[in-house]
Amino acid sequence: MKNIFKQAFHSPRFVIGFSIFACILLTMLIYPLLMPGNPLEMIGLGTFFRPGTYVSVYDALDADSRTIKLSDADDNRLAKAMSDADRISMMEWLAVAGVPAEDIDLRDTHGLISLWKKYYDPSVRPEGMTKAKRNYYERLNNRLVAVTRADTITMLSPDAETGEMEERGRVAKTDYVNVSDVTNVRRLPLGTDNFGRDMLKELVSACGTSLFIGLVAGGIATFIGLLLGLLAGYIGGLLDDFIMFFTNIFTVIPSFVILILISFSIDQSQRGALTTAVVIGLTSWVWTTRSVRAQVLSLRNRDHVNLSKLSGHSLSRIVLTDILPYIASYVVMAFILQISSGILAEAQLSLLGLGPKTTTTPTLGLMMNWAMLYSAHINGAWWAYYPVILTIALITFSLNLMNTGLDQVFNPQLRS
Amino acid sequence: MHEGSNRPTDNRPTENCPTEKRVCLSGTGVTKVFGAGSRKTVAVDHVDFSFNEGEMISIVGESGSGKTTLVKMLLGLTSVTDGDLYFMGKKRDIRTRRRKKAYWKGIQAIFQDPFSAYNIFKKIDSVLLDCVHMRGGRHLPHEEKIRMISEACGFVNLKYEELTNKYPFELSGGQMQRLMIARIFLLRPKILLADEPTSMIDACSRATILDMLMKLRAEEGMTIVFITHDLGLAYYVSDRLMIMEKGVIVEQGAADEVILNPQHPYTKQLLSDVPKLTEPW
Numbered sequence A: 001m002k003n004i005f006k007q008a009f010h011s012p013r014f015v016i017g018f019s020i021f022a023c024i025l026l027t028m029l030i031y032p033l034l035m036p037g038n039p040l041e042m043i044g045l046g047t048f049f050r051p052g053t054y055v056s057v058y059d060a061l062d063a064d065s066r067t068i069k070l071s072d073a074d075d076n077r078l079a080k081a082m083s084d085a086d087r088i089s090m091m092e093w094l095a096v097a098g099v100p101a102e103d104i105d106l107r108d109t110h111g112l113i114s115l116w117k118k119y120y121d122p123s124v125r126p127e128g129m130t131k132a133k134r135n136y137y138e139r140l141n142n143r144l145v146a147v148t149r150a151d152t153i154t155m156l157s158p159d160a161e162t163g164e165m166e167e168r169g170r171v172a173k174t175d176y177v178n179v180s181d182v183t184n185v186r187r188l189p190l191g192t193d194n195f196g197r198d199m200l201k202e203l204v205s206a207c208g209t210s211l212f213i214g215l216v217a218g219g220i221a222t223f224i225g226l227l228l229g230l231l232a233g234y235i236g237g238l239l240d241d242f243i244m245f246f247t248n249i250f251t252v253i254p255s256f257v258i259l260i261l262i263s264f265s266i267d268q269s270q271r272g273a274l275t276t277a278v279v280i281g282l283t284s285w286v287w288t289t290r291s292v293r294a295q296v297l298s299l300r301n302r303d304h305v306n307l308s309k310l311s312g313h314s315l316s317r318i319v320l321t322d323i324l325p326y327i328a329s330y331v332v333m334a335f336i337l338q339i340s341s342g343i344l345a346e347a348q349l350s351l352l353g354l355g356p357k358t359t360t361t362p363t364l365g366l367m368m369n370w371a372m373l374y375s376a377h378i379n380g381a382w383w384a385y386y387p388v389i390l391t392i393a394l395i396t397f398s399l400n401l402m403n404t405g406l407d408q409v410f411n412p413q414l415r416s
Numbered sequence B: 001m002h003e004g005s006n007r008p009t010d011n012r013p014t015e016n017c018p019t020e021k022r023v024c025l026s027g028t029g030v031t032k033v034f035g036a037g038s039r040k041t042v043a044v045d046h047v048d049f050s051f052n053e054g055e056m057i058s059i060v061g062e063s064g065s066g067k068t069t070l071v072k073m074l075l076g077l078t079s080v081t082d083g084d085l086y087f088m089g090k091k092r093d094i095r096t097r098r099r100k101k102a103y104w105k106g107i108q109a110i111f112q113d114p115f116s117a118y119n120i121f122k123k124i125d126s127v128l129l130d131c132v133h134m135r136g137g138r139h140l141p142h143e144e145k146i147r148m149i150s151e152a153c154g155f156v157n158l159k160y161e162e163l164t165n166k167y168p169f170e171l172s173g174g175q176m177q178r179l180m181i182a183r184i185f186l187l188r189p190k191i192l193l194a195d196e197p198t199s200m201i202d203a204c205s206r207a208t209i210l211d212m213l214m215k216l217r218a219e220e221g222m223t224i225v226f227i228t229h230d231l232g233l234a235y236y237v238s239d240r241l242m243i244m245e246k247g248v249i250v251e252q253g254a255a256d257e258v259i260l261n262p263q264h265p266y267t268k269q270l271l272s273d274v275p276k277l278t279e280p281w
């Protein structure tokens, strides 16, 4: 047995799968230590903040400022103030004003602005231009002028006693603060979700819950499958008929349908992560039962089992020492697959709104469900669902890789 | 004619005093049917036999004639479709586990393929220890158990020190089969069913195995049922022959009679495959 697991690490597939899985596990264990706190705390007021580093504006004003003169600072400000649509509109105006098309470069902010300053005249009324469009050009012009006009911004704050506004300081265009000098900086590598919660923190926590669900569901399914398979295969007779009758019923009705029905019939308030895991486990033992039974059927007539019987061993001892070790490798592989399908089943259930109803722990499926309910895909909030999909894919991929790797070790015929 | 055969006649105590013969295992109309309907196979078809104590009986038949199935039925490892079996004069009753265990103290087997007869996850020691325990030696001191096991290994020319802590797959086929005989030596059953014990191992080990079986009979007075597809070999070792064809015993009798006076065409055909049997070597 020890040898087999040593051998497993010679299989590249197993090693890759195991490494990915170990990385996920390590992240799950270490990240909460580095970033403690409730993963479901709603820190952002508003939905779907973009991923990035959030710097407190208030604290930035207090931080030591340094003067840095950058020649392209103004251009950058202007560029930021002009959308692509604005640039095209500007080009249209310039064309009407008689600037040849080859002189205009849409991407050259500096050139575009200088042309604009030269040719824009709010009093001109080009033929066929609507009033709305003329107003738009005026607003655009005002905006561009505003970006570059004021050299300093004066900050006022009310006096605590009199309530009169007092000058607190001035911020010049050339003032810079070091981000590390700002007291409050919050990195949100994956932004926030629809409830303003830190996506990364939530994802790590969800990953743990989903793995727990997978483990419990896989454990239950494998245990039931193994037990029924051993009983049906080794004892046979009426018991076999009885077990196979139920197994066949469960095979014919897709287990996912049963899963949905059971989940639906359990009261929402009682559907925690554990309940969901148990329900998933209770509906996915069928294939393990069938294959364990098939293997036991072929094992029970082998001579080593006969010899064990002739040595007077009890039924339980024969099952434990002469049958189980021979199917152990298979059971381990089935268990790995059951974990991965348990995680997927939870994701599917939650996507349908039948997953664990919980306000304390997120799961991967629930995160998908929230992203869908709040139309993350329509809002362009890719960070609300792609990382979740990727995590689910990575977990199942690594588990399946480990499984095929083990398969190669256990079935030498598959080694090519 | 008799002078021509080179059988070890001195190895047959039963022939000298036929009045002492006691039937230890017999059966009437023993039948085994596998499957049902169109896929029905009659593996053993209404077989009658009786084995006497201390005898060496050979069951000869080509592959697929139902020899192994008969052995499994005699051992109680497969159910008997039809017919009755008698063990030590009484109808065999192995319906409970306790009775089965008691039955297996009296009847044991050596299987055809030594490579599949061992649990590959168990060390050799445990196989032999199980035998000591089955003979009621569970509470013996450890040294005494080791002594018994060493003695058994010595009986089959193996050294316990070289076997201990090894797994079955670390041995050769011949060694494994000898270990099976060591097991029998420890268990000392009344009846030993040896199902083609030499067919899967190399020619060198074959003679050793046969010698050891003979020794078991000579020293322990064991009844040995020797299953083989080789009529020559069967004639060489046994007192009585049973010829089996497609599940039916077509001919049985004293070894000399069957070989020198074959009645059934199938026996004659088998004999013609071993031409030099009745002539001097």
Ligand SMILES: Nc1ncnc2c1ncn2[C@@H]1O[C@H](COP(=O)(O)OP(=O)(O)O)[C@@H](O)[C@H]1O
Binding pocket: B034, B035, B041, B042, B043, B061, B062, B063, B064, B065, B066, B067, B068, B069, B070
């Ligand atoms: N478990 C089984 N199920 C169905 N048929 C079997 C089974 N075991 C043996 N048979 C059939 O019974 C016949 C006798 O087999 P067997 O006793 O193994 O022959 P032998 O040992 O003489 O070679 C064969 O035709 C074989 O196919």
Ligand SMILES: [Mg+2]
Binding pocket: B067, B068, B069, B112, B196
């Ligand atoms: Mg056979």
